Amino acid sequence: MARYIFITGGVVSSLGKGLMAASLAALLQARGYTVRIRKFDPYLNVDPGTMSPYQHGEVYVTDDGAETDLDLGHYERFTGVPSRQSDNITSGRIYQQIIAKERRGDFLGATVQVIPHVTDAIKAFALTDTDCLDFVLCEIGGTVGDIESLPFIEAIRQLRNDIGAENACFVHVTLVPFIAAAGELKTKPTQHSVRELTSLGIQPQVLVCRCEHPLPESERAKIALFCNVRTEAVIPALDAKSIYAVPLQYHAEGLDREVLRAFGIEANTSPNLSRWDDIMDRLNNPEGEVTIGVVGKYVGLQDAYKSLHEALVHGGIANRVKVNVKWLDAELFEGEGAEPQLLEPMHGILVPGGFGERGSEGKISSVAFARERGVPFFGICLGMQMACIEGARNVAGIAKASTTEFGPTDEPVVGLISEWMSAEGLQKREAGGDLGGTMRLGAFPAKLGANSVVGSIYEATDISERHRHRYEVNVHYKDPLEKGGLVFSGMSPDGELPEIVERPDHPWFIGVQFHPELKSKPFDPHPLFASFIAAALKQSRLV
Template sequence: MSENGTKYIFVTGGVLSSLGKGITAASIGTLLKHTGLRVGVLKLDPYINVDPGTMSPLEHGEVFVTKDGAETDLDLGHYERFLDTSLTKKNNFTTGQVYKTVIENERKGKYLGKTIQVVPHIVNEIKERIFRAGEGKDILIVELGGTTGDIEGLPYLETIRQMKHELGRAMVMNIHVTLLPYIKVAGELKTKPTQHSIQELRRIGISPHMIILRAEQPVPTEIKKKIAYSCDVDEDSVIVAEDAATIYQVPLNFLRQDILTPICKQLDLDSCQPKMDEWADLVHKIIMPSDEIKIAFVGKYLDLKESYKSLTEALIHAGAHLDSRVNIKWVDSEKIEEEGAAKFIKECDGVLVAGGFGERGVEGKIKAIQYAREEKIPFLGICLGMQLSIIEYGRNVLGLEDANSVEFSEKAKNPMIYLIDEFIDASGSKQVRTSTSPLGGTLRLGEYECETKEGSHLREAYDGAAVIYERHRHRYEANPKYRDALEANGMIVTGESHGLVDAIEVKDHPWFLGVQFHPEFTSRLQNPNPSILAFVKASIENRSK
């Protein structure tokens, strides 16, 4: 049983997936945090994968990386962006992790030879992980992935049911997010899907204290009243999550419906008055900015933009702080290979080449980088984007026609990007944390320090900081063998981590930055990432010229 006094809000979903449980959980957490409470968040993923690290972006969208190197669900990105906090591996776990732990404990004899079952052993492991995530917090918001009725989610729902009895009424609140569909032919909003979803929860033994209705249009009072009566919740606990102009407007929409009053009543909380003035001002600048720019976003997962979720959100954050809308022009790098870069980029104010894995579309990205460099367009290359800018420079400035990465050509004569298994400093000791992937190879994962070069755009972006901290997720590194030649010809290393190249710039370019880290992972609405903010600012200045 929890002994730390933490109160728990469980967020479940019904009818179908992708309703926005993550945004709902993050929005409620934001409001509670702005009242002065210590708020934590936890995502429970019912899939049996150990983590999403080996899952295709087409399957799962973006893999979000925490500061301690955990590869997690993309909802953790929403949590960090909304709550302006850094999370760790304890803020997300999967069924695969739970079963792995229980099986390992059984092999070690920790259960004293008993038969291992879902109840109590799996449920108890889930419970302990929830309690650990809640340590040191006043409120822990727990989002359960999937949809009520999924067989994968049953152990989690049983855990929630048991915690209500163990902790008592004022310690647990259940919030259910459900779809309120509009049937165009009938001209009606239909409540039956919500009623059936609630009935399924109550059959399991969970009675929601609040219902969040996802709707594409305003919901009449009589519909909300009907749902309150049929689902046995108070009328003020039926909240509408209507489609919003930006996800950052959702907390304000909830606040206008006085969502905190029933939450504070259920959990016996004193304060229900969040200070949201700064948040509201930023949202206003997102919706009604004074200016706008166009950024060419060159990538290869453009059919599923969730793969770049953190990066697109980071551009929104930067735009809000600069009172300018960042319009993204999605550019398929494979089309650049066929038709050239100028056709897609010449009218853009800045060029961004994102990260990724695999060879498909790489040559198109290199052409985009060359165009941005030669035409003096502000450029930001992230992870693979930095590596390709080094290769582009090697080919077109140093004259190394066969410059490449060993990721794409294992026998390249000039492997400007290479694979190393150990990160060794000058003293011969291992200094940089690595993680071996199940697919083979060594990953640099999580947060590392980076030393910035005096006088660089990188140091200027971070307000003159000599050392910064950013997150990584990559396997390949810039080959130091080519550093002297690059710097002698105008490409300067401006960021280093224990001798590894973390950032490069082009000397005779107004604003050209490639970074090995992923700056988007540390960008929040109220605190945009400095390098992305500087890139957007440079693009605005380029437009004004």
């Protein structure tokens, strides 16, 4: 039977529970254990698919087409274990399932209540699909004391009794703030947070204390005394220069040792951390640097492009160079006040995915700049579509080229995808359908053209990548675009949906309909990002 590690947070949000969970899982992996991480989100949305990036950050998409919390990206990047639909649940989905059962009469006339029906559904989610695993890590979203998280706290309290105390460990992440005026670290918020958690029936065995200054032994002992844990189980968590240093920092503080001890397992051998040592060596000792301009719509919140930023870092790791990312609002390159000079210092230009018309003309201008100046260009999802519209307008002579996403157009170079083939068969969508769950989501195969640039990058002719979009480049414009030098080098297996375009006569110009950043890892950088950064490095030496 799998052992369960339940991770809760207190005092304030954004303490890094997801990063801690991912790091702990990586440390357990380094000791030879098999792991899986799950996220319980208390909000009432069914999934984050329709939530604003400014509210929630990016939406992370799994191979099986689930739109999930961005923490699942951390889980996958740190462990290499592909996330699945069964790894993320929200209050909204749980209530949706329970109400559907009630309407069908599945409860046989019983009164449907939070206990036992909601808590039972949460427990069932935690226990599903965990065969052959050594550890399952379950992160509870939100902060202890939040009304919406109470059913989840109660569920994991019950689950400890169901599976046996020897198979469960509670890790609580708290804040130890530094009061500058007093010159002191304050432990009282942690004490109150643990007291709140204990009042709900859960006694944490390990405390992870986020702090900006080193935590003295005296303060660790004080926290241990008042929170009823061993002093060694009070783990300081200071800010790190890179998120990829966090597993090494937690190991140095004894996190993995203390968690194993909570299960009665003695950590007699050291984990194999050579993978993380190599990553940090490459990050700390770069042999060059490049500057990448990301021209996007949501640049005010970097979490909106979390996986993208990390994939660029991975490309730097692959090439042993430092990657400086400049976040540029696409509207800076529109209209009379356009500032194209902001792109001149860039060694590479990337236009990411997004939705809506705002900033689209600025993205098209950025594509034109990269094409005309010979600057490496990478277009992802909407970025590829903007590259096709730019090529149609400025090279192929289709002046009115546009996308139906922005309204009716005489030249729909990009249009709403109404049907496609998936593993479940033919999928159909209508323009007036619900936004949630109506996109082409998850992993789909593509075939790469012979002698194509992308074929040499992937070193393959058949690939599988993750999608999240409603609109596609119109294959009927393939001939005029290719006559203008924009080659359709990747297509769906049936030849109907363009997946990749490239300009072979350009130093590096590639657009992809999918999101390669979702599959990139620090120890296994995505080949497109590794190649893009290599091209940017070459560009930096020409400037």
